[in-house]
Amino acid sequence: MPETPGFPARRAAMRLLDAVLRRGETLDQAMSSSTKGLDHFADRALARAIAGDALRYMVDLDALIDSATRKNLPDDAKARMVLRIMLVQWLQLDTPPHAVIATGLPLLQGGPRKLAHGVFSTLVRQEVKLPEVPTLPDRVMMRWGERGEDIARGLAVPPAVDLTLRNPEETAQWTEKLGGISLARGHVRLARGATISELPGYAEGEWWVQDLAASLPARLLGAGEGRTVLDLCAAPGGKTLQLAAAGWKVTALDISDKRLERLRENTERTGLAAEVIVADALEWQPEGQFDTILLDAPCTATGTCRRHPDVLHRIGSRQIDEMADLQEDLLQRASTWLKPDGQFVYAVCSLEEEEGVKQNFPAALTPDPISADECPESLAGACSGNHIQTHPGMHAEAGGLDGFFIARFRRAV
Template identity: 65%
Template sequence: MDIPGLPARRAALNLIDAVLRRGETLDQAGGSALARVKGDADRALARAIAGEALRWRQDLDELIDSATRLPLAEDAKARAVLQIMLAQVLRLDTPPHAVIATALPLLMGGPRRLAHGVFSTLTKRGVTLPDVPTLPETATHRWGERASAIAAGLAEPPPLDLALRDPSATAEWAERLGGVSLMPGHVRLPRGAAVESLEGFRDGAWWVQDLAASLPARLLGAGQGRRALDLCAAPGGKTMQLAAAGWQVTAVDNAKRRLERLRENLTRTGLEADVVLADAFAWEPEEGFDAILIDAPCTATGTARRHPDVLHRIGERQIDDMAEVQSQMLARASGWLKPGGTLVYAVCSIERQEGEEQAARVSLTPVPIAADELPQGVAPAEEGWVRTDPGMLGDAGGLDGFFIARWTRD
């Protein structure tokens, strides 16, 4: 059936199914789900529909249930189609007639009349979504007293953050790009900017990196030619930060394709690093390092602003699995640190098991993080480590959720 816009809606449905039924990330699911969608605009639309349907899933389901005599099964295709229909109208400002024309064919041979009736009922009522998305109960329980603030930070996809190769030129680049800076070496632009067309991209003056993700490398300071290990380095934002700060960087990762992107980024920015394709649990350095940055594998729940799939596919099992990997990686990498060297551990996760509980077991000497090393609005904890989450810096556009801690070897 050749209906304009239908392949994008079918792809959005397949993306949601991959997340909820198979536990895949939106990025993992994209290859197959978007294969038959032609054009960048339609592929971006499919991802936007799926992302907003997942971001507001609890609230969309509440609306759907309010318009049905008997609740639809949680995994019913009609429910999923209604979710993407409502997400388009309520979040993407798609005209109702266009939504109906491109969504009902997804239920060919199924309950099209039911979906049409529910959708029409809700649009005639003039329903709206709340200002803040409702979190799944499991996430609310895990995130405790910060859950409401975190939810507020998830209401909109994030702005575009850039990390500058030369932090001394921050004011210049903020003016040239029409952005704002929240700390030296950072420029924030409204979301939707076409990255590769922005001034400075081809010259390698900056790279895309969330403000929170830029903090761990900053905490190692100036390299002055000393040796630094960036463990789990791809796609390379932290490697480039360290290289730009004067470190002699060894960048290790086990993902070949992501390391290719790291090499491309180094070439574009004119920065240098020794790039190593290796498993961190099998690789052995020939000598110790003055600094080690571990951006450890994690559940990535802190990236829910841009990856709302984590709200629905991460649970205790995934958290426990990642915590075990992190614990082993910290213990192994700590042995590669020279006396007097500095180790920074970071995860883009909101979960205590991946952050505070990991830090409490490290036997190195803590080096407390100071307030003047952080953007205004982010403060170190009493223990000297840092916890960010999407509910912080709300008026300025928020930031990802990270845990960061720092130690030295005596």
């Protein structure tokens, strides 16, 4: 018997959710195996969209499901998983209820279809709605505290596309040419949906895609004027391109040769130069010291929850502690490669205090205050002392931005 049109994409969405919630995989990791057999890009994109929004609104979806059952379904019940998929299509993706039922109930082959149909139909009759701002899981709210509500506002807005310009002096020109807005010098923000490779300036290497928050660490180092900088954990390479464009002599190191491929492609497209090294920073040893070091350290990446809502459900205290320990090891080792009085910038795309303000920074590094004119005016409230902290709720009305903790230091003379 032929499958209902659209059913394979829903089945893939359920596989994605299972991979995240049961096996702890990221959405990116799970895409290949979960969408195997889907021939069309649109089907894979739909599966990702369903799973992503189900994770983004899971607390609220579960509250709706529980309101329509006499006894709460177990958290890992297949019927609950299917109802999440059905509800998010109707409430968030505007799929007609009849199409939701036709493609959703077959996921419960041999299971409680009558129950799922009844719960869904009840909620449709009640004309329920999802809140404008997703409710965060309790354990996440406990970690993020008062920031939680502001951060959650950023989850409700589809991320915009940010570009970093090779020549910041041409900000006004490229903002007009690309039809975007600018939140900082050297930055242009575009609406979602554009085909990147077809935009003006792409082939000529005039810009590259990079979230505004991710561009801040390199901005704190200013003009290179031929001095040396080590970009540690450099892939996918946006910061390397910034540093090279600002006149630094860049050594870009990362453990992943595959992830460095994008950096190599972008240096070729932009004509910018960098020495690229594939190595483990915990084992590699440079021949000499550097004028400046930028460490964009491996982290839990909870600051990317707009694009990767799986982090809301995968990350807990164990992963946070493991990453904080790894970051401390990298900091201790890398700080010895810095020349006296050299600048050191540490960055993580994390919202966890253990990876940021509570990190154990080496005694040899002293805080280097960030002046008001070094922080984009649009993010003035994010700068304090020697660090910058952004979160997804900032500029949510214009597409938000990733959450980063960035700190600048100097090595004692």
